[in-house]
Amino acid sequence: MKKEELVDLLQEMTIEEKIGQLVQVTGEVFLMDNIDTTTGPLKDLNLSNKTLYQVGSILNIVGSEKIRKVQDEYLSKSRLKIPLLFMADIINGYRTVFPIPLAQGCSWDPNVVYHCTKVSIKEAGSAGASVNFSPMVDLVRDSRWGRVMESIGGEDPYLGQVFAKTMIQAYQGEDISKLGNVAACVKHFAAYGAVEGGRDYNTVDMSEREFRQYYLPAYKSAIENGAEMIMTSFNTINGVPASVNQWLLREVLRKELGFKGIVISDYSAIEETIAHGVSKDKKQAAYRAIMAGVDIDMMSNVYANHLKELIDEGKVPEEILNQSVMRVLILKNKLGLFENPYGNIDEEREKRILKSEENLQEARKQTAETLVLLKNEKEVLPLKKNQKIALIGPYGDNIAILGSWSIFSDKSKIQTLKEVFEKRMGTKNVLYAKGSEILREKEINQILSADGGNIIHVENEEEKENEYLQQAIEIAKQADTIVLAIGEHYRQSGEACSRANIEISEIQKRLLNELAKQNKKIVTVLFNGRPLVLKDISEKTDALLEVWFPGTEGANAIADVIFGEVNPSGKLTMSFPQATGQCPIYYNHYQTGRPHISNIRFASRYQDIPTQSFYPFGYGLSYSKFEYFDLKISSPKITENSFITVSIKVKNNSNRGGKEVVQLYIQDLVASSVRPVKELKGFKKEYFEAYEEKTITFEITVDMLKFWSEKLQYQAEKGEFKIFIGPNAEEGEETIFELV
Ligand code: NOJ
Numbered sequence: 001m002k003k004e005e006l007v008d009l010l011q012e013m014t015i016e017e018k019i020g021q022l023v024q025v026t027g028e029v030f031l032m033d034n035i036d037t038t039t040g041p042l043k044d045l046n047l048s049n050k051t052l053y054q055v056g057s058i059l060n061i062v063g064s065e066k067i068r069k070v071q072d073e074y075l076s077k078s079r080l081k082i083p084l085l086f087m088a089d090i091i092n093g094y095r096t097v098f099p100i101p102l103a104q105g106c107s108w109d110p111n112v113v114y115h116c117t118k119v120s121i122k123e124a125g126s127a128g129a130s131v132n133f134s135p136m137v138d139l140v141r142d143s144r145w146g147r148v149m150e151s152i153g154g155e156d157p158y159l160g161q162v163f164a165k166t167m168i169q170a171y172q173g174e175d176i177s178k179l180g181n182v183a184a185c186v187k188h189f190a191a192y193g194a195v196e197g198g199r200d201y202n203t204v205d206m207s208e209r210e211f212r213q214y215y216l217p218a219y220k221s222a223i224e225n226g227a228e229m230i231m232t233s234f235n236t237i238n239g240v241p242a243s244v245n246q247w248l249l250r251e252v253l254r255k256e257l258g259f260k261g262i263v264i265s266d267y268s269a270i271e272e273t274i275a276h277g278v279s280k281d282k283k284q285a286a287y288r289a290i291m292a293g294v295d296i297d298m299m300s301n302v303y304a305n306h307l308k309e310l311i312d313e314g315k316v317p318e319e320i321l322n323q324s325v326m327r328v329l330i331l332k333n334k335l336g337l338f339e340n341p342y343g344n345i346d347e348e349r350e351k352r353i354l355k356s357e358e359n360l361q362e363a364r365k366q367t368a369e370t371l372v373l374l375k376n377e378k379e380v381l382p383l384k385k386n387q388k389i390a391l392i393g394p395y396g397d398n399i400a401i402l403g404s405w406s407i408f409s410d411k412s413k414i415q416t417l418k419e420v421f422e423k424r425m426g427t428k429n430v431l432y433a434k435g436s437e438i439l440r441e442k443e444i445n446q447i448l449s450a451d452g453g454n455i456i457h458v459e460n461e462e463e464k465e466n467e468y469l470q471q472a473i474e475i476a477k478q479a480d481t482i483v484l485a486i487g488e489h490y491r492q493s494g495e496a497c498s499r500a501n502i503e504i505s506e507i508q509k510r511l512l513n514e515l516a517k518q519n520k521k522i523v524t525v526l527f528n529g530r531p532l533v534l535k536d537i538s539e540k541t542d543a544l545l546e547v548w549f550p551g552t553e554g555a556n557a558i559a560d561v562i563f564g565e566v567n568p569s570g571k572l573t574m575s576f577p578q579a580t581g582q583c584p585i586y587y588n589h590y591q592t593g594r595p596h597i598s599n600i601r602f603a604s605r606y607q608d609i610p611t612q613s614f615y616p617f618g619y620g621l622s623y624s625k626f627e628y629f630d631l632k633i634s635s636p637k638i639t640e641n642s643f644i645t646v647s648i649k650v651k652n653n654s655n656r657g658g659k660e661v662v663q664l665y666i667q668d669l670v671a672s673s674v675r676p677v678k679e680l681k682g683f684k685k686e687y688f689e690a691y692e693e694k695t696i697t698f699e700i701t702v703d704m705l706k707f708w709s710e711k712l713q714y715q716a717e718k719g720e721f722k723i724f725i726g727p728n729a730e731e732g733e734e735t736i737f738e739l740v
Contacts, residue, residue, distance in 0.1 A: 001338045006329050009080065010322060017080060018325045019307045020054025023047075024087070024264065024298045027061035030070040045301040053077045056328050057085040057131075059267075059299065062094070062408055064345040067128035071341050083341035085332055087131035087185065087264075091150060091405035092116065094123035096359040096413065096552050100403040100529055101136060101152045103370040103548035105159060106570040106620070108661040109685050110166040112369045113152065117170035119362050122180045124408070126353045128345040130335050131183045131229060135167040137218035138188060138233075142584035143574065144198025146497025149403060149529030149549070151193060153218055154573025155586040155617060158680045160218030168225040176228065177336035179344050186222040188233030188266060190248060191215045195235055198583060199498045204235045209673065209708045211237075214588075220257055228261045228331055232294060234269050241276045243269040244288035254293060262327045264296040265289065271300030282306055290316055295324040360413065360553055367550050367557035372570040373621040374534070375544040380521050382564025382623060383481060385425050390475040391418055392435040392515065394508070395485035395527045403529055403549030404494030413552050417485055417525070420555040424563060431479055435472035436465065436511040438489045443505060447491050465507065469514055481521045483562070484512060484541070490549060493529025502580050503533045516540040525558060531576040534614060546570075564623060569659035569685070571620035571728065575613035582609060587617035587729040588676040618680075618728035624658030624688065627651045628726055631733035637740050640702055647697040648725045648733060652688035661685045662696045663732070665724040671717050672710035678724055698725070705739055 001009075010018070028041045029052065037047045047055075053074060061070055067086055075081050092098045098116035107113065121132060140148040141155045152167065153160025164186070171184040191211060195202040206215075219230070230253065232243040242248055243265045253259045270289040271282060279285035286306040289297065297303035310316040337343060353359070373381070383389065395401065397418040402409055421430045437458075438444075445455040458464065476482050486508040492499060503509075515522060524541040526532075529549055538544055545568070547558050560566040575585045596605035605611045630649040638644045650662055662685075665678040681704045684696055700723070705716035718739050726732015 001333050006326065006333060009082070009329065010326060013080065013325070015308055015311055015318070015321070016051070017054050018321055019303055020051065021056035021082070021325045021328045022296050022307070023051075023055045023304045024057045024059055024296050025052070025055050026299070027058035027066075027070045030073045031066060035073070045299075045304070047301060047304055051304055055084070056082070057087055057296065060088050060407070061086060062088050062124060062127045062129050064128050064347045064350045067345055068342055075341060082329070083332060083337040085130055085328070085335070085337065086128055086343075087133060088124060088129040089133045089405060089407065090120050090124040090129060091134055091136070092403065093120045093406065093551060094127065094408050095354045095410040096120070096123060096363050097402040097406050097409045098363055098551045099367050099370040099554070100149045100405070100549045102149045102154060102529065102573065103550065105152045105154055105163055105573040106372050106548070107366070107369040108571050108683055109369060110162060112366050113163050113166045114170045115362060116366050117167050118180070119359050121171055121182055123353055123359065125180055125182050125344055126346065126350045128343055129182055130337070130343050131185055132171055133185045133187060133231060134171070135164055135184065135222065136187050137164045137222055138191070138193035139215050139218065140193040140574065141586040142198035143502055143530040143532070143577065144498055144500060144580065144583050145193065145195060146200060146493045146499065146530070147495055148193070148531070148574060149493045150405070155575065156573060156588065156680050157214050157217040159573055161221035164218045164222040165225045168222050168227050172226060172228065176334055183228035183331060183335065184222070185229035185231050185264065186219060186227045187231035189219055189230050189253065190233060190242060191237055192233035192235050200496050201234045204237050206238070209712060212708050216252075223257050223259050228334070230259060230261065230263050232263065232265050232269060234266050234272065236276060241269070241273045241278060243294055244273050244278060244285070244292045246292045249293040262295045262331055263293055265294050265298050265300075267298050268300040270294065270297050270302050283309065286310060287315060290320060290324070295327050354410070363551060364553035364556045364560070367553050368560045368566040370548065370550070370570050371557065371561050371568050372546040372572055373543070373561070373568040374546055374615055375538055375541065376621055377542045380481070380523055380543040381545070381562060383523070383562055385563055386429070387481065388429050388431065388479045389421070389425070390431045390433070390472075390479035390482045390520075391421055391485065392433050392472045392476065392482055393485035393511070394434060394436055394438045395487055395525070396432055396434065400490045401527055401549055401554045402490070402551055404490055404497070409552065415555045417555045417558060420559045424559055431475035433471040433475045434468055436468050436507045438487070438508065439505050440507050444489065447489070469511060472511060473514060473518065476515050476518045476520055479520065481523060482515055482518075483523045483525060484515065485525045485527065486512070487527030488529060488532070500580065502530065502577070502583070504537055509536060512537060512540050523562070531572075531574045533577055533579055535578065567623045567656060567658040568620070569622055569661070571618050571661050572615055573617065575617045576615035578609040578614045582606070582613070585613050587613070588679050590674045591677055612730065616728050616730045618661070618663050619730075620728070622658045622660065623654070624652045624656045624660070625654040626660045626688070626727060627653050628733055631725060631735050633723070633735050633737055636737050638700060638702060638737060639740055643699050643701045644737060645697050645699050646723055646725065646735070647695050649693055649695050650688070651693040652691060655690045657687065657689045659685055659687050660727065663726060663728065664698045665729065666700070666704060667722040667724070668705065668707065668717070669720045669722060671707065671719070673708065675707060678729065700737070702739065
């Protein structure tokens, strides 16, 4: 459609029809035999059947057949026949599931993130999704928060920017209407990752400097790269919930960042401003949200039931409504839905794509890049295939390895570690025992009871626990090496999965402690969605492989690394704490007046744990051995319009080819406002042949030195800067240069 035709269409619409475009509901209702909004999924929304045929978009209905059915039903009764827009949460995969976003980021490789994203969306796109609620670019520092698993950039704003760009490009391509592309919805705007105490949905209160310096850059990058939509976050920002925050949405998002696309609220977030105590009722919530600039109301009924009244009373100018509606029409038009309301769906192609062996191969390859080797004492890994192993642990023969965003997954495709190990080593060489549950009954029920039922009961729990343990000890005795697969329950990370204690459960620790007494080598494979406290685990194991929730091809990818077919190259994007009480912990923290440099009393430190993290940001081992030396800088001075280069030699001092992520950090030594101890400013992931030495070079520009000054101006200040280049945030070579 031409722009003028959209304007004509808008003019033809009644106020109710316009408001409808700003309402999003789940689509199950259209699939019911007797369509009725007074029962079923939409009961609480108080929508009339008439309003239902005016809504603009649908949440989480995917699949060609379903989409065709819903769209047909809707269009058959809608007056103006404006097609529905289908939006969904394809977070780390549709049928084929890739590693959780936090893991994908640990590849430190935009190519890996691109391919995971592209295949996921090719599958979901073929099944009719037009808008995807991803990427999640919230900066995260506190692993008590269950949603750190969704963060693509972890604790670093630079990584957040790089991967935001990659993901937007993968989703949208050059033209979102083309096969294999969808519109991206960046979330959650803004600073959701900073919820106090790591408790989900909690308050965020932060200085503007902090917000701009750390949190805003990744959203900004997504917008600059053309993201079509943005989702508001559940939290307050400095006293005002994001979904009604005029400063955030009108000043920062629209004016400053120039965002032209659609703003959608998170699920019922507008209505929740009543619980926040900033709206006295639904009508006021609707007023505040639309005036703040939220275009679409996801799953609360406040726009559907109150906007009309607000417009009739003259409180909300119709022009504001028109602007929002126009944005929705523009996106529908860009997606080509007016010409073809079914988008790219094609049942035949869908079947073909979703069955594709190619997607599984791609998943296996990319997943191996996201695993992080945290420990490898005496080079226990890689294992040989002709040895006898005892595979023990609740993740040894378990398919619940997709993470919590796997609502559309095809579970029949998942293989377990046991199956894969047996295929590779022969059944004789793999002894298996479950060893323990992930959680004891009481712990799992604490989680499940909040789901409203379905709690479990284990007969003779203690006896069973001891039995499992004995079986594990028995097989451990017969093997050369123990592979112990333990971790978090998949229901322990994700939305509403905050934890006040981020250790491995007692029951699994008990298992490890008992196995450690057998004097065998132990390789621990860790499944989890967040950095955990690993001190106890690490001390008792010889090798530790962080595999996160690795997705459909997880077991194969893990075996590829364990048997050395793939040399691990992932590095952490979040610091692992020494103890839960150390959260939030992040490498790029500000300098204090009393840094903990040596063992003195009046320093900024904890008495009972070291000050640094247990595993630092950027850390991860390889089967190769990389050495860094000979850091050189092209000039010790940089001026406003020049750049300098800094280079370092990196040598793979081993007989194995492998990849290394060379990391560049900068510290501003003296500035008008306090600066972080270091900030990531660049990285290069390179392959090195055995014994190969390469010179890795980075360009330093003045832009990389800019920050939010004392007067909140974004600028670089003259003076000295330190450069660090190394394998992680705590090791490497350093030198100094000056901005003159
Ligand atoms: C709530 C979550 O916060 C958000 O990330 C998700 O996209 C929406 N629900 C829709 O499912």
